[in-house]
Amino acid sequence: MTDPTSAVASAPNGRHEADLLIIGAGPAGLYAAYYAGFRGMNVAILDSLPEAGGQVTALYPEKLIYDVAGFPAIKGQELIDNLVEQAAPFNPTYFLGHRAEEMTHDEAAGTVTVTSHKAMAIVCKAVLITGGIGTFTPRPLPDAEEFEGRGLRYFVPKLDALADQDVLIVGGGDSAFDWAHNLQPIARSITLIHRRDRFRAHEHTVEQVLESPVRVMIHTEVARIIGDERVKAVEVFNNKTDEREILDVQAVVAALGFTADLGPLTRWGLQQEKRHIIVDTAMRTNLDRVFAAGDITEYDGKVRLISVGFGEAATAVNNAAPVIDPSLKLFPGHSSDQP
Ligand SMILES: Cc1cc2nc3c(=O)[nH]c(=O)nc-3n(C[C@H](O)[C@H](O)[C@H](O)COP(=O)(O)OP(=O)(O)OC[C@H]3O[C@@H](n4cnc5c(N)ncnc54)[C@H](O)[C@@H]3O)c2cc1C
Numbered sequence: 001m002t003d004p005t006s007a008v009a010s011a012p013n014g015r016h017e018a019d020l021l022i023i024g025a026g027p028a029g030l031y032a033a034y035y036a037g038f039r040g041m042n043v044a045i046l047d048s049l050p051e052a053g054g055q056v057t058a059l060y061p062e063k064l065i066y067d068v069a070g071f072p073a074i075k076g077q078e079l080i081d082n083l084v085e086q087a088a089p090f091n092p093t094y095f096l097g098h099r100a101e102e103m104t105h106d107e108a109a110g111t112v113t114v115t116s117h118k119a120m121a122i123v124c125k126a127v128l129i130t131g132g133i134g135t136f137t138p139r140p141l142p143d144a145e146e147f148e149g150r151g152l153r154y155f156v157p158k159l160d161a162l163a164d165q166d167v168l169i170v171g172g173g174d175s176a177f178d179w180a181h182n183l184q185p186i187a188r189s190i191t192l193i194h195r196r197d198r199f200r201a202h203e204h205t206v207e208q209v210l211e212s213p214v215r216v217m218i219h220t221e222v223a224r225i226i227g228d229e230r231v232k233a234v235e236v237f238n239n240k241t242d243e244r245e246i247l248d249v250q251a252v253v254a255a256l257g258f259t260a261d262l263g264p265l266t267r268w269g270l271q272q273e274k275r276h277i278i279v280d281t282a283m284r285t286n287l288d289r290v291f292a293a294g295d296i297t298e299y300d301g302k303v304r305l306i307s308v309g310f311g312e313a314a315t316a317v318n319n320a321a322p323v324i325d326p327s328l329k330l331f332p333g334h335s336s337d338q339p
Contacts, residue, residue, distance in 0.1 A: 005052045005084055005094045014119050016093065018044035019324045020317070021114055021124040023100045023265075026054020028294025028309035029130035030083035035317040036128075037090020039332055041324060044122050045092050046114070048099035048135045051155050053080035055295075056306075058136055058258055061157055062178045068306055077157055079306075095120060099135050103127070103268045105288060112289050126320040129270075129277060129285070129292040130313065134262035141170060141254040144225050151231025152252045156183070162251050164188050168234050170222060171255030177201035179253055180209045180216075189213075191247055193220035193236055225252065265296075273298045283316035289323055291316040 005025070020036045022029045025047035036043045051057050053076075056065075061077035068074060074082075098116035105112050115121045138154035148154075156162065156179050167187045169176050172194035178201075180192045192209065197218040199206050210216060223235040223244065231252055237244045262275050271278045271286040276298035283291045293316040294309035302308075321328040 005096060015121045015123065016044055016095075018042050018093065018122060018124045020044075020126050020128060020320060021046065021112070021122045022092075022128045022130055023047075023114065024054065024130035024132055024294070024296070025049070025052040025094065025096070026130060026132050026294060026309075027056060027079065027083060027306045028132075028313045029054070029128070030080065030087055031310045032128050032130060032293060032313035032317050033087040033092040034083070034090070035314050035332075036320075037087055037092060038335060038338075039317060039321050039328065041317075041321070043087075043090065043092040044095060044124065046095040046098045046100055046116060046120075046122065048097070048117075048137065049155075050097045051157055052084055052094065052096065053077070053157065054132050054136070056080050057155060057157050058138070059175060060178070061155075062159075062182045065306070080157075095122070099264065100131075101264045103290075107288070110289075125324040126289045126291065128283075128313075128316050128320060129265065129290065129296060130294040130309070131262070131265055131292075132295040133260040134265065134275070134296075135260065137259050137261070138254070139256040139259060141222060141252070141256065144222070144252075144254070147225050147227060147231050147252070150229065151227060151250060152225065152254065154254055156253055159183055159186050162187050162253075165251045166247075166249040167191070167251045167253060168193065168236075168247055168249040169253045169255060170194075171257070172196060172199040172201065173255060173257060174201045174205070175257075176253075176255035177205045177209050179255060180214045181205055181212070184209075184212050184214055187251075189215075191215040191217065191249070193217045193222070195219065195221045195239060222252075276302075279312075281315075282319040283312055284319065289320075291320050 019041040022045040056076040064073045101117045102115045113123045166189045169192040219240045223237045226233040277292045279297045293312035295304045
């Protein structure tokens with residue numbers, strides 16, 4: 001199946017219209033995209049990251065999750081793939097790599113316009129903010145921008161993409177070690193470099209990697225990436241001895257962590273508490289036509305879990321339905337009754 005999120009949306013004049021705009025393609029946003037499609041809404045979904053999946057894809061795609069209802073255990077990325085597939089029949093339009101910057105209301109027209117940092121204006125009848133902990137940006141590998149997408153990557157949502165390649169993983173945390181462990185049977189060779197001699201990853205995974213054929217180099221950093229069209233090799237150096245070595249690799253996975261920034265969302269006049277958006281029981285924010293769900297919401301008793309985000313997404317979308325089209329009811333009916 002082709003990846004439904006891969007078609008980077010483009011729109012004439014940088015303007016797109018939708019019934020519902022979802023800001024944030026993490027688990028809550030993706031489930032909301034399904035639910036809104038089920039309710040007959042035309043949906044746009046926007047995320048600052050180049051991949052759908054939010055924290056799950058960015059931080060723990062290979063970890064097993066045990067507390068999603070109906071799945072005794074499911075890998076993070078598999079859950080995200082399933083969510084994308086569940087929404088796909090309703091053809092949501094994905095704007096990946098777009099950070100929501102500005103929001104304006106047109107009360108007379110009954111619309112809200114959200115503009116991304118790439119000047120894409122999405123005009124909609126309601127907005128659902130599923131922004132998690134905010135704009136989530138991978139810490140960049142210094143001076144390597146030109147190789148991004150040409151051998152240098154910050155995510156590995158599909159391990160097969162690195163089959164039979166020589167891979168350099170940069171980092172000493174959970175993502176670096178999870179990828180080293182899981183890519184080991186798939187890649188031709190793996191070298192993991194870390195600038196310190198202590199790792200921040202789960203002890204058991206570190207042991208597994210150290211006992212595997214993965215080459216682990218401590219006190220080691222990237223000096224430069226060598227290549228033209230694509231990565232061909234990487235020069236690394238020991239930050240204690242300045243000893244240098246050229247590694248022949250075709251892929252570099254930089255797992256240097258992420259920075260999260262609520263940034264633009266804080267400027268829209270939303271009522272907030274400790275970097276979260278206050279919602280009522282219908283997931284309404286204080287702004288007309290603007291709802292929120294998932295990790296970003298705050299109310300008494302809030303629990304930040306995927307399963308809770310799913311419930312909030314369904315509540316938010318169904319409450320947005322009569323706002324978008326007054327003839328629609330709150331209760332959606334049962335999906336099992338649909339043809
Ligand atoms: C290591 C780890 C393990 C975890 N394990 C579990 C577990 O076992 N079970 C469980 O239930 N939960 C677990 N969680 C928590 C779970 O991942 C979160 O509860 C869940 O991801 C929240 O989903 P969300 O859709 O609300 O937000 P997120 O997953 O944070 O997604 C929000 C998305 O919004 C985007 N965004 C934000 N602001 C903007 C903007 N202005 N413009 C465009 N895009 C924007 C971000 O880029 C991001 O992709 C774990 C978390 C971590 C870090």
